[in-house]
Amino acid sequence: MTGGDTSPRSEEGELRARSVRSILYISPVLAVLIGFFLLPSSIFFLYSFGTGAVYRVQPIFTLGNYIQVLTNQTYLRVTLNALSIGGLSATASILVSYLLAYYLTFRLKRGRNLALFLVVLSLLSSYLVRVYAWKTILGLNGVVNSFLEWAGVIEAPLETLLYSRLAVTITLMNVFIPFAMLPILSSLQNIQPELIEAAKDLGCTPLRAFVKVTLPLSMTGVLSGFMYTFILSAGDYITPQLVGGTSGSMIGQSIANQFVKTGNWPLGSAISFTALSMFMAIYFGARWAVKALKVAPPPPPEYSG
Amino acid sequence: MTGMQSLRWPRLPLFEIFVAGIFLFLFAPIIIIVLFSFNDSPRLSFPITGFSIRWYAEVLTSPVFRTAVRNTMIVSSATSFIAIVLGTLASLGLTRHRSRLGNAVLPLLMLPVSLPALFLGIALLTYFSLLRMQLSLFTVTIGHLIYTLPYFVLVANARLERFDTVVEEAAQDLGATPWQVFWRVTLPIIAPSIIGAGVVVFALSFDEFLITFFVIGSESTLPMLIWSMMRRTIDPSINAISTILLFTSLLLVLITSRFVRVTEITL
Amino acid sequence: MTSPIVSIKNLTKKFGPTSAVDNFSLDIPEGELVTLLGPSGCGKTTLLRILAGFAEATEGTIEIGGQDMRGIPPHRRPVNMVFQKYALFPHLDVYQNISFGLKLKNLAPGAIDEKVTRALELVRLTGFEHRRAAQLSGGEAQRIALARALVMEPKVLLLDEPLGALDLKVRQQLEMELRRIHFELGMTFVYVTHDQSEAMMVSDRVAIMNHGHLIQVGTPQEVYYAPNCTFCASFVGESNIVHARIVGTQAGVTEVRVGEAMVHARLNQQARDGQEANLLIRPEVITLGRTIGKQENQLKGEILDVTFLGSAVLFRVDVGWERPVQVQQTGTEDPGTPRRGEVVALGWSSSDTLVLLD
Numbered sequence: 052m053t054g055g056d057t058s059p060r061s062e063e064g065e066l067r068a069r070s071v072r073s074i075l076y077i078s079p080v081l082a083v084l085i086g087f088f089l090l091p092s093s094i095f096f097l098y099s100f101g102t103g104a105v106y107r108v109q110p111i112f113t114l115g116n117y118i119q120v121l122t123n124q125t126y127l128r129v130t131l132n133a134l135s136i137g138g139l140s141a142t143a144s145i146l147v148s149y150l151l152a153y154y155l156t157f158r159l160k161r162g163r164n165l166a167l168f169l170v171v172l173s174l175l176s177s178y179l180v181r182v183y184a185w186k187t188i189l190g191l192n193g194v195v196n197s198f199l200e201w202a203g204v205i206e207a208p209l210e211t212l213l214y215s216r217l218a219v220t221i222t223l224m225n226v227f228i229p230f231a232m233l234p235i236l237s238s239l240q241n242i243q244p245e246l247i248e249a250a251k252d253l254g255c256t257p258l259r260a261f262v263k264v265t266l267p268l269s270m271t272g273v274l275s276g277f278m279y280t281f282i283l284s285a286g287d288y289i290t291p292q293l294v295g296g297t298s299g300s301m302i303g304q305s306i307a308n309q310f311v312k313t314g315n316w317p318l319g320s321a322i323s324f325t326a327l328s329m330f331m332a333i334y335f336g337a338r339w340a341v342k343a344l345k346v347a348p349p350p351p352p353e354y355s356g
Numbered sequence: 357m358t359g360m361q362s363l364r365w366p367r368l369p370l371f372e373i374f375v376a377g378i379f380l381f382l383f384a385p386i387i388i389i390v391l392f393s394f395n396d397s398p399r400l401s402f403p404i405t406g407f408s409i410r411w412y413a414e415v416l417t418s419p420v421f422r423t424a425v426r427n428t429m430i431v432s433s434a435t436s437f438i439a440i441v442l443g444t445l446a447s448l449g450l451t452r453h454r455s456r457l458g459n460a461v462l463p464l465l466m467l468p469v470s471l472p473a474l475f476l477g478i479a480l481l482t483y484f485s486l487l488r489m490q491l492s493l494f495t496v497t498i499g500h501l502i503y504t505l506p507y508f509v510l511v512a513n514a515r516l517e518r519f520d521t522v523v524e525e526a527a528q529d530l531g532a533t534p535w536q537v538f539w540r541v542t543l544p545i546i547a548p549s550i551i552g553a554g555v556v557v558f559a560l561s562f563d564e565f566l567i568t569f570f571v572i573g574s575e576s577t578l579p580m581l582i583w584s585m586m587r588r589t590i591d592p593s594i595n596a597i598s599t600i601l602l603f604t605s606l607l608l609v610l611i612t613s614r615f616v617r618v619t620e621i622t623l
Numbered sequence: 624m625t626s627p628i629v630s631i632k633n634l635t636k637k638f639g640p641t642s643a644v645d646n647f648s649l650d651i652p653e654g655e656l657v658t659l660l661g662p663s664g665c666g667k668t669t670l671l672r673i674l675a676g677f678a679e680a681t682e683g684t685i686e687i688g689g690q691d692m693r694g695i696p697p698h699r700r701p702v703n704m705v706f707q708k709y710a711l712f713p714h715l716d717v718y719q720n721i722s723f724g725l726k727l728k729n730l731a732p733g734a735i736d737e738k739v740t741r742a743l744e745l746v747r748l749t750g751f752e753h754r755r756a757a758q759l760s761g762g763e764a765q766r767i768a769l770a771r772a773l774v775m776e777p778k779v780l781l782l783d784e785p786l787g788a789l790d791l792k793v794r795q796q797l798e799m800e801l802r803r804i805h806f807e808l809g810m811t812f813v814y815v816t817h818d819q820s821e822a823m824m825v826s827d828r829v830a831i832m833n834h835g836h837l838i839q840v841g842t843p844q845e846v847y848y849a850p851n852c853t854f855c856a857s858f859v860g861e862s863n864i865v866h867a868r869i870v871g872t873q874a875g876v877t878e879v880r881v882g883e884a885m886v887h888a889r890l891n892q893q894a895r896d897g898q899e900a901n902l903l904i905r906p907e908v909i910t911l912g913r914t915i916g917k918q919e920n921q922l923k924g925e926i927l928d929v930t931f932l933g934s935a936v937l938f939r940v941d942v943g944w945e946r947p948v949q950v951q952q953t954g955t956e957d958p959g960t961p962r963r964g965e966v967v968a969l970g971w972s973s974s975d976t977l978v979l980l981d
Contacts, residue, residue, distance in 0.1 A: 069453045076449030077461055079442045080505060084461075088468055088476075088502050091483035098482060147378060154375050166379075168613055173382045175556070175612075176605045177563040179579050180598040183586055184385030187392070194388055225382060279470050286472030288566060293586065303474050310478050310570065320482075323475055525677055526710035528697040530724030530775060540723075544714045 099320035116321035126305055130326060133301040134333060136216055137285025140223040141231075144284075145277050147224070148232035149269075156239040174229040182293050185222045189213040189294065214296025222294055223284045230283075231276040238272025239265070274338055281337075282330045302326045386602055393595035411596035421597065424581040431493055431568075431577060432561040435500040439557045443508035444550055450509070451516040462509075469506045476502060477570035484571060491573030499567040504557040511556055511616055515549035552615030559608040563601070626689065628653040628811050629674070629779055634683035636669055636835075643669040644680070645835035651779075656805050656812040657840075658822040661832035662858070667815045670832075671781050674813065676700045688778045703772035704781040708788060709764040711756040717743075717767055718752040724775045742770040745804060762793040766800070773804070779811045786821060798824045819859045823847070831855050849891065852981035856903045861951065865944050867902040869894050869978065876919075876973050882944050887919045887973035892980055901979040906951035908975035911938055911967050918970035924948065926965050936960065940969060 100112050120126055155166055188194045189212040196208040212218060242265060250260040288303035295301065302322065309319025396406035415421050446465075450458045468476060480499050484491060519542075527541045528534070565579035572580065578601060585594045627650035636644040644666040651657050659667035672678045674685060676697035685692045688701055703724075711720050721742055725735045743749045746766040751759075759767065765785055772780055785801075786794045802825050805812055816822055822829050823843045830840040831854075839851045850856040857864055867879040867886065877890040879902060888902060915921055924942035934954050938961070939947040950969060961967050 070455050073449040073453040073455050074457050076445040076452075077458060080446035080465070080509070081457075081461055083442065083501060083505065084464055087480065087483075087498050089464075091479040092475075094486060095479040095482050150371075151375060151378055154371055158371060168609070169379060169383070171613065172606060172609045173386070175559045175563070175609050176386060177579065177582075177598070177601045179563070179565045179582055180389060180601055181385050183582065183594070183598065184389045186586075188385060188388060225385065228378065228382060282470055283472055286474060288472070288474045303472065306474060306478065310481060316482060319478065323478065327471075327475070520708075520710075522706055522708060522710040523712055525697070526704070526706055526712070526771075527723070528677075529675060529702075529704045530771070531698045531727045532723075533698055536727065541712060541714075545712075 095320050096324060098317050099324055101317045116318045117325065119318060120321050120325045126302070126322060129300050129305055130302045130329065132216065132291075132299065133285040133303070133326065134329065136219050136223070136291075136299070136301065137281055137287075137330075138333065140220045140227065140284050141277055141281035143220075144224050144227045144231045144280050145235075145273060148228045148276070149235050149273065151228070152232050152236040152239050153265075155236065170229045170232055174233075178226055179289065181225060182222055182290050185218065185225065186213065186294050189218050189221075213294060214299065216295070216299040218294040218296075219291050219299040219301070222290045223287065226290070227280045227284060231280045234272040234275040234279075235269060236272075238269045238275075242268045270341065274341060277337060278334050281334060282327075285330050285333075286326065389595055390599050390602065392592075393599040395592070395595075411593040412600075414593045415596045415600070418593075420576070421581065424576045424578045427493055427575055428562060428577040428579075431496050431500060432558050434497045435504060435561040436554045436558040438497070438501055439504055439508045440550060440554045443505055443512055443553065443557075444546075446505075447509050447512035447516050451513055451519070452521075465506050465509055467506075468502050473503065473564075473566040477567035480567065481570040491571055493572070493575055495571040495573070496568050496575075496577070499571045500561040500564055503564060503567055504560045507560060508553045508557050511553035512546075512549060515546060515616075519546065548615040552612050555608055555612045555615070559605055559612070562604060562608070625653065627651050628688060629813070630684075630686040631670075631674075632684050632686075634670065634673065634680050634685065636666070636673060636678065637681045642666075642835045644673070647683070647832075647835070647837050649830060649837060649840065651811060651813065653811055654809045655827045656802075656814060656825060657828045657830060658814040658816060658826040659830050659832055660816060660819060660822040660858070661838075662817055664834075665832040666835040667817075667832050668783060669835075671704075671783055671813065671815045674779070675702055675704045675781055701778040702781055703775045703777040704783060705765075705768050705772050705785045707784045709756075709768040711759075711764055711768060711771075713756050715756070716752070717748075717754050717756075717759075720756065720767060721771045721774055723771065738774050739770075742774040745773065745807070746770045746800070760793075761789045762797060765789065765797060769801075769804070773808070773810075777810075779813055782812060782814045784816050785814075786818075787816070794821070801825050823859070829859075831858060833858075849977070850903065850979065853901045853903075853979050854981070856901075856977070856979055861906050861949060863902075863904040863906060863948050864979075865902050865904075865946070867900050867978070869896055869898045869900055871896050877978055879978060884922060884943075886976060888976035888978050889974050890978045894978070894980055898980070901981075903977040903979055904948070904971060904975065906937070906949040907935075909948070909950045909969050909971045911940070911950045911952060911961065911969055913961065913965075913967060915968045916970045919973045920969075920971050920976065922948075922969045923966060924969060926961055926963050926967060928963050929960070938967075940967065942969065 099116055100114070102113060102115065151170075155163060159166060186193075190196070191208045191210065191213070193213070195212060196205075199205045200208065246268070247260050247264050250264045251257065255263060285301070286303055287301065288307050291299050291301040292304055292307075295304075306319050306322050306326070309315050309322065313319075393411055394407050394409065396408040396410075446461075450462060477499065480495070480502070481491075484495055489495060523541055523545070524537050527537045532540060563579060565583060568577055568580060569583070576584075578597070582594060582597055582601070585591050585597070629649075629651035631647060631649045631651075634644055634647040635642055647666075647670060649657075659670060661667050669678065673680050674687075674692075676692070676695060676699075679693075690701075692700060712723065715723070718739055721739045722735050725738060730738075739752070740749070743751060746769055748763060748766055748770070751763070751767070756764065756767075769785070782801075786797055789797065798821055801812075805825070814822070814825060826843055828840060828842055829846045831838045831846065833854055839846060839855045841849070846855060846859055850859065853864060856862050865881050867881045867888075869890075870878040870880055870885070872878070872890060875889075877888050877894075879886050879888050879900065881902060886902065894900065910916060910918070915923075922942045924940040924947075927939040927941050927947050930937040931954065936952050936954050938950040938952070940950060941947050948969065
């Protein structure tokens with residue numbers, strides 16, 4: 052929207068007016084973010100340095116909570132669970148969704164819109180309902196066991212299906228495959244087909260063209276998808292709570308317990324930020340590994356927007 | 357089409373089978389729940405004894421269910437409305453003029469998407485309690501807003517980036533004041549994407565459980581109802597409620613797909 | 624003498640230290656189609672946008688219809704613009720596009736209807752009222768964009784490289800359409816293009832710009848036959864331009880030395896003997912034959928190549944100058960046409976040879 056009624060004479064004045072306007076437009080969302088996200092998160096972080104019990108917080112600065120977190124066996128176990136289950140399901144989800152996205156982009160001609168529609172549908176279908184569904188599917192009387200018994204493969208229902216790390220992994224994959232697919236799909240779609248054709252024209256086999264052209268160009272989408280999927284999987288609460296049992300319990304439950312049952316908020320905060328730091332460390336490690344292996348192209352020069 | 361392959365694959369369409377298998381995996385739980393919601397028997401296992409809609413009848417007449425639905429509608433509608441207003445403004449500000457502030461805001465905006473809902477819910481809980489704010493549907497709306505605004509801006513930005521402002525200049529040239537330009541040209545053109553993004557917000561808010569769980573206080577929404585039913589003994593009407601929820605999602609996705617192209621969204 | 628409809632005085636537009644438009648002045652009489660012609664980046668589009676009100680000048684004034692345009696936003700100016708990429712409203716059909724500006728003026732529906740119908744007739748697209756923008760071809764879309772602007776009856780119509788995105792044949796057809804419409808309406812058009820043949824085709828006057836400056840303004844003939852500098856000479860039409868040194872002037876004919884040869888030429892300005900200059904010889908004024916003729920300027924040379932362009936035949940001949948001379952003749956099937964490698968005689972008159980002093 053250019054040149055208002057009291058238009059400034061100079062170009063700089065016009066640019067400044069537009070800049071002010073854009074800041075004005077952004078400020079409501081910014082205010083919401085600061086007021087209801089940044090501020091709460093910071094205060095929550097500060098809590099981790101306090102002590103307290105029964106839903107109250109004493110403003111003493113102490114590292115006691117962190118020490119407690121890092122030395123507690125249970126927390127260690129569930130954190131490792133979170134990292135391993137989260138890592139495994141995220142990696143598997145990325146692999147599967149990459150194949151899926153590749154197929155949708157390069158192979159499927161007709162029915163692509165339907166396939167995309169189905170992906171979005173599964174993405175926006177209730178998370179809770181799907182976790183509950185797996186609970187019934189994998190249970191003692193669930194679909195899998197009933198089918199195996201009926202088919203004569205087993206004699207008694209398998210107890211290890213539900214309330215296990217396997218159950219958590221399967222459920223998380225079910226939820227996150229469509230989620231991871233979006234950024235990968237987007238980056239694959241942005242590859243100009245001429246680039247791949249040029250590679251083949253210059254002598255690459257289809258496989259080589261894929262490794263040398265398609266894969267590196269889609270890496271930003273893959274990394275982005277991995278980050279979201281890994282952090283959200285490792286930090287999940289609902290899935291391990293419903294289908295994880297003891298062996299499949301993850302750090303999310305330990306955190307939630309502090310706020311639902313025990314009421315030691317500073318401790319809960321300390322656990323949260325410790326877990327979060329570990330997730331971030333793993334993610335950055337994965338990014339560094341990808342760069343070191345030279346699978347991804349170098350980052351573009353600083354661009355705006 | 358391609359000439360020589362270095363390996364001779366058997367004529368099985370492996371890729372196709374794999375893809376079909378994945379889609380089956382993704383939708384199996386949904387299909388099973390829907391199936392069982394019509395199951396006559398109260399047990400949640402095979403075999404299916406008979407077709408019945410008694411669970412639906414139970415659910416739809418239950419006052420607890422009705423209250424939960426009403427609350428969910430209130431929260432989701434409020435969230436969508438606020439998200440549309442704030443998010444459209446923000447998206448216009450971010451895509452129209454590159455400012456340093458804008459460049460900082462976008463990554464900040466994406467943070468709530470990358471953090472677990474558990475974290476968001478708990479942080480808000482401690483915050484509200486510090487402010488001595490009463491937990492209610494209002495605090496739930498705030499929580500949903502934080503969770504959904506990034507998605508709205510993502511979808512809206514995808515459309516607005518492609519918007520060629522030359523049509524706005526043309527409108528001005530033909531005599532439209534800046535306000536008329538917005539109402540008669542800009543808004544009609546971006547409206548479908550804004551609506552689509554709003555519907556996405558509605559769908560996300562409708563299903564949201566974890567943040568709601570922490571900041572809702574004593575009220576109930578549909579996902580919370582399902583959760584509490586899951587924790588108690590197995591009640592078969594949970595399948596009916598779940599199916600209703602799934603069906604709502606289907607409707608919402610159908611509406612969204614009319615307005616938004618998925619492939620433009622970059623996370 | 625009536626005052627010009629557009630009066631641009633000393634217009635300068637700076638972006639930081641660089642001037643996109645530099646001290647530009649031009650008066651445009653009512654009813655004229657004047658073209659701003661120049662290479663990319665010469666400032667012609669910037670100038671047009673300043674006329675339209677989408678940018679403000681740093682210095683200088685613009686008067687349209689006697690009214691100072693300073694501070695007046697685009698929607699209040701008595702001008703309308705045809706944009707390069709049509710800028711049709713995608714959410715409206717053709718009728719709504721064309722009537723957009725009229726509705727803003729709150730005209731009665733009957734009056735709007737009449738004007739839209741007439742506009743469509745003018746651009747020869749009657750019956751297109753309910754098509755959507757996406758269904759139109761490039762040429763159709765451009766005509767609708769034109770109709771949308773014309774229907775507002777502006778004092779000046781601005782056209783920003785309107786034919787740039789079109790195929791050659793469509794472009795040529797539309798060039799003639801524009802000329803016809805301009806003639807029928809008698810409206811003032813300011814046209815911007817980098818395509819010199821397009822400029823020559825449609826314009827009453829051509830204003831050549833480079834680096835933000837106005838280099839020369841004149842009718843197509845004036846600009847073609849009497850360019851005032853080497854840039855204009857080489858920008859418009861095909862040209863042979865070579866370095867020369869002025870030797871002397873006698874009885875209206877100037878002698879110049881080009882390499883070893885002495886050439887008789889025409890000088891339009893004051894110059895000293897011994898001054899360095901450029902010489903302009905249009906390819907079509909040179910005759911090419913096997914025997915020497917009787918013209919003022921004669922040279923022998925070897926044909927480097929022959930190109931058949933359909934309506935013309937182009938020869939490149941090496942006469943020992945810094946670069947080959949281009950000669951253009953009417954296209955012919957005659958198998959006796961001289962071929963590559965042949966030695967031929969070139970001849971042309973002094974009045975067709977222009978000395979350029981810049």
